Amino acid sequence: MREILSALGEWYADGSPFGLATVVTVTRSAPRGPGAAMAVGPADEAVGSVSGGCVEGAVFELAQEVVASGEPRLATFGYSDEDAFAVGLTCGGEITLLVRRVTPAEDPSFGRVVESVGAGHPVTVATVIDGPAPQGATLAVWPDRTSGTLGSAGLDAAVAADARGELAQGATGQRHYGPGGERREDAVTVFLHSFAPPPRMLVFGAIDYAAAVARIGDFLGYRVTVCDARPVFATAKRFPAAVEVVVDWPHRYLRGTATDDRTVICVVTHDPKFDVPLLEEALRRPAAYIGAMGSRRTHEDRMRRLREAGLDASELSRLRSPAGLDLGARTPEEVAVSVAAEIVALRWGGSGVPLTATTGVIHPPDPTG
Structure with missing residues (x-):
């Protein structure tokens, strides 16, 4: 919505x-x-x-x-x-x-919900869809307050508690309650629609491939940041799709930046003095995707340096390198599509093979619930 x-x-x-x-x-x-x-x-x-x-x-x-x-x-x-x-x-x-x-x-809360979503502030809208409560009644839940009612104080309290938990995960789905808020499967059905802030995409390396990745990241709904230590390359003019362009050493910027399980990290620098300290930091923190571009030779050298830096097999297994799916990509834009395809496939559990070679449902259920 x-x-x-x-x-x-x-x-x-x-x-x-x-x-x-x-x-x-x-x-x-x-x-x-x-x-x-x-x-x-x-x-x-x-x-x-x-x-x-x-x-x-x-x-x-x-x-x-x-x-x-x-x-x-x-x-x-x-x-x-x-x-x-x-x-x-x-x-x-x-x-x-x-x-x-x-x-x-x-729905007196709807305007405030629109304002919160537009400003990137988290909010969940709980709506009664079935059962012994007013169908269509809504309760807007923010981390620090609520607005509206689902028909009873007990139901409002139980739903607000669950909504805040769902909001932390950015999850959307149904929950079931008794009329007074007790957890039951045969009573009031409430739909919790979470509006969490957009996930972040952190792109390290201000080159033409980074510009293409930033554009497709913006298209996919990510809040994009481009970071590079070289001020001559890291300019807002070169990266109009980025929310922000940061001039800093990549590992230092990442060390001071919060990430979560929805964060995407793309490394396109191809330079070990940037890549290795950055990936050493990235592979030890939460992220949905950590990808690094480069040739097979670059990848092997990068892995050797990361092992020497003390990363273990479990940490190294999180690295998608060389980044992207095998699409035969050549141009920066095509490579960006390849990387985006891998991000989407990893998020939803896709195989990355042509749909003509698969069977079963095309749109599987959301694994996050």
């Missing part, structure tokens, strides 16, 4: 009612995961997508009905074997959507 919040914020500020459809459950293969959203606002303007095009027409009509009635609706769409032309997901999956009307009166 992050990509459509700007439009939703404008409608909300104008006081214009709009219908918001959010994917709350995905079964088998589906092109969009939980949290994907589509909205229908003034003059029947539609933004966003919940299925990549399969069921958007039906969702558009459902959102119009919800705006008119004010009554939330839970709807499930899936592929029909009996009628391939019926509304459905031709990829073979099934999605369940909650469609609700949003206005300042019905």
